[in-house]
Amino acid sequence: MTTGRFIALEGGEGAGKSTQARLLAEALRGKGLDVVTTREPGGTAGAEAIRTLLLNGVEGDGGESWNPRAEALLFAAARSDHVHRLIRPALARGAWVICDRYFDSSRAYQGGGGGLSDADISTLHAIGSEGLLPDLTLLVEVSPSIAVERLALRDTEGSDRIGGRDRAYHARVAGAFAAFAETEPARFARIDGNGNPQETHALILAALAPLLS
Ligand code: TYD
Numbered sequence: 001m002t003t004g005r006f007i008a009l010e011g012g013e014g015a016g017k018s019t020q021a022r023l024l025a026e027a028l029r030g031k032g033l034d035v036v037t038t039r040e041p042g043g044t045a046g047a048e049a050i051r052t053l054l055l056n057g058v059e060g061d062g063g064e065s066w067n068p069r070a071e072a073l074l075f076a077a078a079r080s081d082h083v084h085r086l087i088r089p090a091l092a093r094g095a096w097v098i099c100d101r102y103f104d105s106s107r108a109y110q111g112g113g114g115g116l117s118d119a120d121i122s123t124l125h126a127i128g129s130e131g132l133l134p135d136l137t138l139l140v141e142v143s144p145s146i147a148v149e150r151l152a153l154r155d156t157e158g159s160d161r162i163g164g165r166d167r168a169y170h171a172r173v174a175g176a177f178a179a180f181a182e183t184e185p186a187r188f189a190r191i192d193g194n195g196n197p198q199e200t201h202a203l204i205l206a207a208l209a210p211l212l213s
Pocket of ligand 1: 012013014017018040041055075101102103104105106107109110160162163
């Protein structure tokens, strides 16, 4: 039996990760593998409840809801439930887990964007999820103009509490992701997401080839 693998897709808003997660899952199932697709924040009932809080905020608090540290703790709490109830059991039975966003989103958004240190984000991850890391993290990168075009098509009813933050915040997020890939090349595969979905999918399959042989 093939050993289960844990693959995360990361990137900024409008990078096309969700489409790629679906195409990748179909391709792996076509090879006869047991595949679980999931997302963060969310993936379990408990984590989806935290997702709703995080993305919608709470009424009557004047807008921003939680400070950056509280926000990081909520993401870590959602991840803890997700890892404990879904990701670890799936890997243990030999499934492949494809996760749309994971730990590196906390490093990029709450760290790069929100100003928490990378050490603090890693500590939360160690406490919440015993530091579980993906076998490979696919960083899907698109030019800012393509991201804006895709978001205009997707977010016709407006963006959520985090997606709607200003350009400077999202520029810091993109810079943080690029820096992680630069300094941790063994953990990341950088994927050019500017092409059409099939072109990007082909790049992802090529990046995964070493794990499939
Ligand atoms: P989602 O609609 O899933 O975004 P996208 O389609 O762009 O992936 O919303 C998830 C949002 O949560 C997104 O703005 C990124 C943010 N996020 C964090 O800030 N920290 C995290 O740890 C995770 C997992 C997501």
